[in-house]
Amino acid sequence: MANSAVVGVNWGDEGKGRLVDLLAEKYDVVVRFQGGGNAGHTVINEFGRFALHLLPAGIFRKGVVNVLGNGVAVDPENLWIEMQEVMSKGVEITPDNLKISDRASLLLPWHRDLDELEEMRLADKKYGSTKQGIAPFYSDKYLKKTILAGELFYPAELKAHLADLLEWKNLTLTKVYGAKPYTMEMLDEWLTAFCDKIKPYICDTGALLREMQEAGKSILFEAQLGALRDLDYGIYPYTTSSNTIAAYAPIGSGLASAKIDNVIGVVKAYSTCVGEGPFVCEMFGEEAIKLREAGLEYGAKTGRPRRVGPLDIVATRYGAGVQSVTEIALTKLDVLGYMDEIPVCTHYLLNGKLIDYFPFPSALKYAKPAIEFLDGWKCDISSVRRWEDLPKEAKEYVSYIEKAIGCPITYISVGPERDSIIIKK
Ligand code: GDP
Numbered sequence: 001m002a003n004s005a006v007v008g009v010n011w012g013d014e015g016k017g018r019l020v021d022l023l024a025e026k027y028d029v030v031v032r033f034q035g036g037g038n039a040g041h042t043v044i045n046e047f048g049r050f051a052l053h054l055l056p057a058g059i060f061r062k063g064v065v066n067v068l069g070n071g072v073a074v075d076p077e078n079l080w081i082e083m084q085e086v087m088s089k090g091v092e093i094t095p096d097n098l099k100i101s102d103r104a105s106l107l108l109p110w111h112r113d114l115d116e117l118e119e120m121r122l123a124d125k126k127y128g129s130t131k132q133g134i135a136p137f138y139s140d141k142y143l144k145k146t147i148l149a150g151e152l153f154y155p156a157e158l159k160a161h162l163a164d165l166l167e168w169k170n171l172t173l174t175k176v177y178g179a180k181p182y183t184m185e186m187l188d189e190w191l192t193a194f195c196d197k198i199k200p201y202i203c204d205t206g207a208l209l210r211e212m213q214e215a216g217k218s219i220l221f222e223a224q225l226g227a228l229r230d231l232d233y234g235i236y237p238y239t240t241s242s243n244t245i246a247a248y249a250p251i252g253s254g255l256a257s258a259k260i261d262n263v264i265g266v267v268k269a270y271s272t273c274v275g276e277g278p279f280v281c282e283m284f285g286e287e288a289i290k291l292r293e294a295g296l297e298y299g300a301k302t303g304r305p306r307r308v309g310p311l312d313i314v315a316t317r318y319g320a321g322v323q324s325v326t327e328i329a330l331t332k333l334d335v336l337g338y339m340d341e342i343p344v345c346t347h348y349l350l351n352g353k354l355i356d357y358f359p360f361p362s363a364l365k366y367a368k369p370a371i372e373f374l375d376g377w378k379c380d381i382s383s384v385r386r387w388e389d390l391p392k393e394a395k396e397y398v399s400y401i402e403k404a405i406g407c408p409i410t411y412i413s414v415g416p417e418r419d420s421i422i423i424k425k
Contacts, residue, residue, distance in 0.1 A: 002218060002261035002262060003218055003219045003220070003221070003258060003259060003260050003261050003262075004023070004027070004218075004219075004220050004221070004260065004261065004262040004263070004264055005220070005221035005222075005223065005246040005249050005260050005262070005263050005264065006019050006020050006023065006220065006221070006222055006223065006264050006266060006329075007221075007223040007226070007227070007244065007245065007246045007263060007264070007265055007266065007323045007325070008223060008224075008225055008226025008227060008229075008244060008265075008266055008319075008323075009226055009227055009265040009266060009267045009316055009319035009320050009323055009325065009328070010226045010227070010228055010267060010268060010271060010272075010273075010312075010315065010316060010319055011225075011226050011228045011229060011271070011272065011273040011274070011279070012224070012225035012226045012229055012244075012274070013040070013226075013268070013272055013274060013297075013299075013306065014226060014266035014267060014268045014331055015042075015266055015268065015329075015331035015332060015413060015416075016041060016057075016222065016223065016224075016266045017040075017041025017042050017043045017052055017057045018041075018042065018043055018044070018057075018331070018413065018416060018418065019264065019266055019329050019331075019411065019413070020041070020043075020056070020057035020058060020220065020222045021043040021045055021057045021058075021060060021061075021418055022418050022419075022421060023220060023264075024057065024058035024060070024061045024064050024220060025061050025064075026218070027058065027064065027218045027219060027220040028063075028064065028065065028212060028217035028218050028219070029058075029064065029065045029066070029067060029209065029212055029217060029218070029219045029220065030056040030057065030058025030059075030061075030064055030065075030066050030067070030219075030220045030221075030222055031056065031066075031067040031068075031069050031209070031219060031220070031221050031222065031249070031253040031255075032054070032056045032066075032067070032068050032069060032072050032222050032224065033069045033071045033072065033221055033222075033223065033248060033249045033251075033252030033253040034069075034071040034072060034223065034224060034242040034243055034244060034248055034252045035072065035073065035134070035223075035224030035225060035240065035242050035244065036053075036054065036072060036073030036074070036075055036107060036132060036133075036134050036137065036224075037053040037054050037073070037075045037078040037079070037082075037107070037132045037134075038053070038132040038134050038224075038240070039052070039053050039054070039224040039225070040052075040053060040299065041053075041057050041222075041224070042416065043057050043060070043418075044416050044417045044418065045060055045417070045418045046060075046418075047060055047089045047090055047091050048089045050085075050086060050089075052082070052086075053078060053082055053132075054068065054072070054074070054075065054078060054079045054082055055079075055082055055083065055086060055093075055098070056068070056222050057222060058220065058222070059086065059091060059093060059097070059098065060091055062092075063097075064097065065096075065097055065099060065208075065212075066097055066098050066099070067099050067100075067101065067205045067208070067209065067253065067254075068098075068099070068100045068101060068104055068205075069101050069104065069205065069252050069253035069254050070101040070103035070104050070105075070205075070206070070252060070253075070254045071104075071242065071243075071248065071251060071252020071253065072101070072104050072252070073104075073105065073107045073133075073134055073137045073138065073141075073242075074100060074104045074105070074106050074107060074149055074198075075106075075107035075111075075132070075133070076106060076107075076190070076194035076195045076197070076198050077109070077190070077193070077194045078132075079100075079194075079198055080194045080197045080198055083098075083198075095200045095201050095203075098201050099201060099202075099203055099205050099208060100149055100198060100201045100202045100203070100205070101149065101202075101203075101204075101205040101206065101254050102148065102149050102150030102153075102202050102203060102204055102205070103148055103149070103150065103205075103206065103254065104148065104149045105137070105140075105141045105146045105147065105148055105149070106146060106147050106148070106149055106195070107132075107133050107134075107137045107146075108137075108140075108146055108147070108165070108169075109182065109186065109187070109190050110136075110169050110173060110182055111133030111134075111136040111137045111140070112131060112132060112133035113133075113173070113179065114133065114136035114172070114173070114177075115131045115132065115133045115134070115135060115136055116131045117173075117177040117179055118135075118136070118177075119131060121177070134240060134241050134242075135241045137241075138241035138242060139241070145165055145168065145169075146165070147161055147162065147165070149198075149202045150202060150204075152191075152195050152196075152199050152202065153199075153202075162184070162187050163184060166182055166183075166184060166187060169182065170182060205253075205254050206254035206255065209253065209254055209255040209258075210255060210257075213255060213257070213258070219253075219255070219258065221246065221249035221253060221258075221260065223244050223245070223246070223249070224240075224242075224244060225240050225244045226244060226266075226319060227244060227245060227318070227319035227320075227322040227323050228315060228318075228319055229244055230243055230244045230245050230322065231243055231244075233245060233322045234361075235277050235278055235361045235364065236361050238275070238276055238277025238278070238361075245322055245323055246260055246263045246323050246324060246325075247324070261326075262326050262327060263323055263324055263325045263326050263327075264325070264326070264327055264328070264329050264410075264411070265319070265320050265323050265325030265327070265328050265329070265407070266328075266329045266331060267311075267316055267319075267320075267328050267329070267330050267331070267401070267405075268311075268330075268331050268332050269311060269330055269331065269332045269333045269335065269336055269397075270291060270295070270308065270309065270310055270311050270332070270335065270336065271308065271309040271310060271311060271312045271315070271345075272295070272297050272306040272307065272308050272309075273306065273307045273309075274299050274302075274304055274306045274307070275304070278361070278364035278365050278367075279307050279309065280309075280312065280314075280315070280345070280348055280364060280367045280368070280369050281309035281310055281311075281312040281315070281345040281369045282307050282308070282309045283308055283309045283310065283343075288307075288308050288309075290338070291308045291335075292305060292306065292308050294335045294336075294338055295308070295332055295335040309345065309369070310342070310343035310344050310345050310369075310371065311344050311345065311401065312345040312369070313344060313345060313346050313347075313356075313401075313404045313405070314345065314346075314347060314348050314355075314356060314357070314358055315358055316401075316404075316405055317356075317358075317404065317405050317406070318357070318358035320405050320406075320407055325407055326407070327407065327408050327409070327410040327411075328401075328402070328405065328407050328408065328409045328410065328411075329409070329410065329411035329412075329413065330398060330401065330409050330411065330412050330413065331413040332413065333381065333394060333397075333398070333412055333413065333414055334380070334381050334382040334414040334415055334420075336376065336377075336397075337376075337377060337378065337379055337380050337381055338378075339376040339378075340376050340378065341373040341374065341375060341376050342373065342374045342375070342376050342397055343371050343372070343373055344371065344372050344373070344374060344400070344404075345369040345370065345371055346370055346371070346372050346404070347370040348367040348368065348369060348370065349367065349368040349369075349370055350363060350366060350367045350368075351366070354370055355367075374393070374396060374397050374400060375393040375396070376393060377390075377391035377392075377393040377394045377397075379391060381394055381414050382414050382415045382420060383414075384414055384422060385419075385421075385422055386422060387412070387422055387424045390412075390422070398412060409424065410423065410424055410425050411423055411424070412424060
């Protein structure tokens with residue numbers, strides 16, 4: 001069977017988790033290939049409601065192998081806590097259905113501190129980090145100043161490596177930020193309390209995925225955040241610190257030869273953006289409050305109110321291109337049921353000209369949204385399960401987006417639960 005990737009087309013929070021939870025049933029493996037515990041993939045299924053931060057959303061499906069690839073920021077503390085929480089609701093997690101790459105780098109205890117200290121130093125110029133240590137982690141990964149999960153199997157070498165890192169990192173903590181230094185005892189505690197717990201799940205996932213590929217098994221790659229937060233293609237510096245795009249999946253999963261047949265780009269029926277950075281289509285005032293309340297737009301990790309706006313065709317077309325999407329899953333269409341007319345940002349006005357391309361990040365703050373309105377459907381569509389049964393105006397909205405983005409919409413999600421979806425293929 002074919003391999004697929006579920007990726008975000010916008011700023012993240014599009015509803016990737018709910019889609020992976022639905023689709024995982026048809027795949028043998030689900031792989032997270034980038035990002036870390038700053039994700040908040042919300043899933044509602046027969047086990048309850050979950051905001052998954054590190055665990056792949058295939059974890060609920062019997063017989064599916066879930067992999068945290070080498071591109072993921074593996075935070076042993078948060079991962080272990082999350083595993084406990086998910087297991088406490090009756091979900092089975094064993095070394096058979098969860099595998100952590102031995103080549104994944106570990107997020108060390110000081111990465112979260114450094115994230116917080118730097119945001120405090122930046123004060124009103126802060127990036128809006130979720131303070132999960134992601135930027136300090138990836139900086140250190142590329143500096144080669146963190147440790148690989150597989151090093152836990154080499155205790156003598158690990159101790160020496162950690163001692164070197166400790167000495168180096170304490171310079172930054174104490175001299176740059178005036179913070180307290182870490183000690184080897186603190187690291188020993190961390191090793192015992194968390195790293196030892198996740199050790200049974202660590203293995204050579206690259207070899208496993210290669211074997212599974214040779215055996216004709218199908219893989220679902222699960223991305224975190226969206227195209228506009230991609231380190232290389234997003235709204236730098238208000239991006240995340242990893243590559244969120246499908247093209248990175250083979251590298252970050254440990255299966256460099258992976259061929260991705262379907263890239264399912266998840267697009268929200270309106271726009272949301274959490275944290276700082278340019279957000280051209282942003283709505284304010286009463287309108288924004290209504291949309292935020294209707295969509296319950298508060299961050300899964302931080303509880304922060306999300307900034308909201310109409311669907312942004314300019315940004316979405318760019319995101320779909322960067323992701324090379326082959327099909328789109330449109331989520332939260334039900335949320336727009338209260339609107340008399342549906343606003344859509346069709347172009348940006350930049351330097352007196354209407355443009356339809358996504359400009360360079362520095363230009364975004366000068367761009368203004370050009371808005372068109374489509375008819376609203378003014379009813380609750382959350383129980384609709386067939387395309388034919390959608391109100392005419394909702395169908396017109398979906399068709400309008402398909403045409404504007406130039407890609408078929410194959411899934412239309414009308415509620416957060418697993419089965420609240422219209423499959424249009
Ligand atoms: P992800 O990080 O891309 O998985 O997205 P999040 O979980 O951060 O945000 C999506 C939010 O929308 C979650 O609270 C979901 O439960 C919810 N959600 C997803 N799809 C739908 C939908 O079609 N309708 C409604 N009303 N909520 C949805």
